[in-house]
Amino acid sequence: MRETAIKRFDLTGRLALVTGSSKGIGFAIARGLAEAGAEVVLNARTASALEEARAKLAAEGFKVHARAFDVTDAAAVAAAVDAIESDIGPIEILFNNAGMQHRAPLEDFPLDAWERLKATNIDSVFFVGQAVARKMIPRGRGKIVNIASVQSELARTGIAPYTATKGAVKMLTKGMATDWARHGLQVNAIGPGYFNTELNAALVANPEFSAWLEKRTPAGRWAEVEELIGAAVFLASDAASFVNGHVLYVDGGITASL
Template identity: 55%
Template sequence: MTGLAAFDLTGRTALVTGSSQGIGRTLAEGLAAAGATVIVHGRDETKAAGVASQIEAVTGRRTHSVVFDVTDAAAVDAGIAEVERLIGTPDILVNNAGVQRRAPISEFSDADWDALVQTNLSSVFHLSRRVSGGMIARGSGKIIQIGSVQSQLARPSIAAYSATKGAIVMFTKGLCADLAPHGIQANAIAPGYFDTELTRPLVEDETFSAWVRGRTPAGRWGDTKDLVGALVFLSSAASDFVNGQTLFVDGGMTAVV
C-alpha cells in the first residue's frame, strides 16, 4: 500500500481513552474522519455517549462509547471485554487518559503522586497488557501513547508529572521489544503546550502564555487538531516500520534552547 491509501483507516477499529473531552476528543474524531470505527472512553457515561453521537454525526462513522476506570486493572479487564463485544480487539489503542498535579516537590502529597502514577502510567500498562493479547493473536495492532514534552524537559512544580511522562517513553520502547515480533507497532506522541479545557487557566495567564509563545519557535500554543496528522500516521499502514519511537508535536520547543 502506497501513497495516500497507506493513511486510510477504513475498516480499522480504535479505542481512545480519555476521549470525552480535550485532546482525546479531537483524536477520536480525527481517527473517525480518517475512516476508523471509534470507541469514545470516559468516566461519565452520559458525556461519553454524547461525544460519540456528535462524532458520528460529524464524520458519518459508527462511533461507540464505554466507561471504565483506567487505573483499576479489574475495571480495565471488564471494560475491554465490552469493547471486544462491540468491535472485537481494537486495531488501534490510544492511551490518552492523563492528569496533571502541580506543587513544589517538598510540598507534593502522596495522594497527588499516586494519582499521577496510576492515571498517567499504570493505566497505560493495564490497557496495553489487556489489549495486546488480542493483537498478538491477530498478528497486528497499533498502540499509541500520548506523552508530553515534559518527558524531556522539566519545569518547577511538575517533577512528578515529568517522571510519569518520561516513563511513558521507555515503556513504549519496551512494548516495541515485546510486541514487534508479533506485527504490532508501539509509538508515542509527545505534545507541547496545547490550548485545551484543562490548560485554559494557563492560556488566559498572559505572563505564562507569553512565555509559551516565546519559548515555542512556532510562536503559538498548539491546537488539538495539530495532533491528528501524527496520530493518523502512527495508526495507519504508513507507519508499519516505525516502532518504539516518540514523535514530538511541539512547534519546535524541544529542538531549541
C-alpha cells in the same frame, strides 16, 4: 497492485479505542481517526460526558461507540476490553490518552496527588496496553500509541511528578515495542507540546505564562488540538508499518531549541 501513498493512511474498517476521549486531545484524536475511516470506541469515566461526545461524532456521520470504565482499575480494563472485542469487534488501534495534571511545589506536593498521577498517567498505559496487546498478539498485528509529552524530555517548575510520569510513558513505550514488535505490533508515542486544552486552561489564561511560552517555542504560539491529528493517523496507519518505539514530538520545536 502497489498501494498508493494516500491509501497507506486509510483506516477504513479498523476499530480504534481511545482512552480519555470525552474532550480535549483524546476527543480530537478520536475525531481524526474517524475522519480517516476508523470505527471508534470512546472511553472516559463519566458516562454523561462520554455520551455527549459520542452523540457529537455520531451526528457528524461517524461510526462511534462509548464505553465508560476506569482505566486505573486493571480488572475493569480487562472486562471492558473483552466486552469491546465480543460486542463490537477486534481492537486494531489503541490510543492510551487518559491523563491528568497537578501543579504544586515539589517540597509540598501532596502524596494523594502523587498516587493519582501515577495511577492515571502510568498504570493506565500498562493496564490498557497489556489487555489490548493480549488480543492483538495472536492476530499478528496492531497499533498502540501512547500519549507522552514534551515533559518526557523537559522539566518545568511545579510539575516534577507529572514529568516523572511522562518520562515513564516514554520508556514504557520503548519497552512495549521491544517486547511486542516481533508479534507484528507497532508501539509508539506522541509527545504533545503546549496545547490549548481544558487541562492547560489556567496557563492559557495567564498572560505572563503565555508570553513566556511564545518566546520559548520556535513556532511562537500555543498549539490547537487539531494539529495532533496528522501524527495520530500516521502512527495508526500502514504508513508507519516499520516505525516502532518512537516518540513523535508535536511541539512547535520546543524540544529542539534552547
